Amino acid sequence: MLKEANSSIDKKRARASFDRAVATYDEHAALQRMVVDNMVESLEVIRVAPKIILDVGAGTGYCASSLEKLYPRARVVLLDLSPSMLTYASSKDTRWRSHRSYLCGDAESLPIADRSVDFLFSSLTFQWCSDLDGVFSECRRVLKPEGLLIFSSLGPDTLHELREAWSAVDLSPHVNQFIDMHDVGDAMIRAGFASPILECERTILKYGDVFGVMEDLRGIGAVNALRERRRGLFTPSKIKQMSEHYEKRRQNDKLPATYEVVYGHAWCPSRDDRAQDGSTVATFPLKEIKRRE
Numbered sequence: 173m174l175k176e177a178n179s180s181i182d183k184k185r186a187r188a189s190f191d192r193a194v195a196t197y198d199e200h201a202a203l204q205r206m207v208v209d210n211m212v213e214s215l216e217v218i219r220v221a222p223k224i225i226l227d228v229g230a231g232t233g234y235c236a237s238s239l240e241k242l243y244p245r246a247r248v249v250l251l252d253l254s255p256s257m258l259t260y261a262s263s264k265d266t267r268w269r270s271h272r273s274y275l276c277g278d279a280e281s282l283p284i285a286d287r288s289v290d291f292l293f294s295s296l297t298f299q300w301c302s303d304l305d306g307v308f309s310e311c312r313r314v315l316k317p318e319g320l321l322i323f324s325s326l327g328p329d330t331l332h333e334l335r336e337a338w339s340a341v342d343l344s345p346h347v348n349q350f351i352d353m354h355d356v357g358d359a360m361i362r363a364g365f366a367s368p369i370l371e372c373e374r375t376i377l378k379y380g381d382v383f384g385v386m387e388d389l390r391g392i393g394a395v396n397a398l399r400e401r402r403r404g405l406f407t408p409s410k411i412k413q414m415s416e417h418y419e420k421r422r423q424n425d426k427l428p429a430t431y432e433v434v435y436g437h438a439w440c441p442s443r444d445d446r447a448q449d450g451s452t453v454a455t456f457p458l459k460e461i462k463r464r465e
């Protein structure tokens with residue numbers, strides 16, 4: 173089960189790292205903003221008027237600001253594991269009348285009442301959770317009947333270049349594990365989302381050297397948070413070895429770093445019954461999201 177497959181995130185370390193990254197996050201988060209923009213654009217075709225939106229893993233507040241432009245009447249609840257992210261997001265919201273609330277909490281155990289949210293948004297956060305079944309069952313619990321869940325996460329091809337370069341150096345895991353889109357869809361069905369829609373998109377960022385890749389990751393707080401990671405600092409010779417392996421991928425004077433972004437959405441069933449076993453997961457472009465009649 174997924175709990176086993178991805179049970180390896182050290183949450184204390186992840187939280188501390190996101191806390192530390194507050195000041196550098198926005199500078200290094202071009203990909204993260206692009207993903208949010210794609211998600212928000214896909215929402216423009218859906219006619220909904222949510223009263224309560226929950227943004228899970230709200231970070232520095234970019235998603236909340238985008239959602240507020242689209243739904244100016246909605247109350248947006250920004251939830252994050254990192255208290256510093258929330259403090260920072262709130263310091264940037266200087267409006268006199270703000271419809272926002274801030275909640276420090278964990279996506280795997282949402283501090284929110286059952287059936288209280290019209291729309292749950294989450295960008296690039298679920299991959300930081302150990303128990304994806306738990307996450308989707310929490311999403312389902314807090315959403316009202318016919319509420320909308322829309323999220324993005326990362327698939328297994330993400331940072332495969334860095335993972336492979338490190339694997340040539342030693343056997344310890346250096347890059348977080350990411351779950352396949354089909355397994356994500358299965359977890360959604362188990363949680364009771366009837367017809368989840370998933371799409372996967374590869375983006376390849378180009379860097380001058382491997383240190384640029386690592387600097388961006390550190391800048392957004394995305395450190396190796398695997399429980400079974402190797403502790404302690406790396407010797408310069410190991411880093412050099414890893415860099416030499418990564419260098420074999422150099423093309424047109426640049427090094428690639430792949431991000432496999434998984435986009436998903438689903439409506440909560442109007443009745444509170446769970447999906448039957450054997451449901452299938454549809455796969456088609458994010459642009460084609462439509463409100464089911």
Ligand SMILES: C[S@@+](CC[C@H](N)C(=O)[O-])C[C@H]1O[C@@H](n2cnc3c(N)ncnc32)[C@H](O)[C@@H]1O
Binds near residue numbers: 231296
């Ligand atoms: C990559 S950032 C994405 C932030 C924002 N959604 C964006 O797109 O810019 C991931 C965020 O998820 C938060 N996070 C990580 N694990 C979490 C968890 N289990 N529950 C809630 N938030 C979590 C981190 O603190 C961080 O702010």
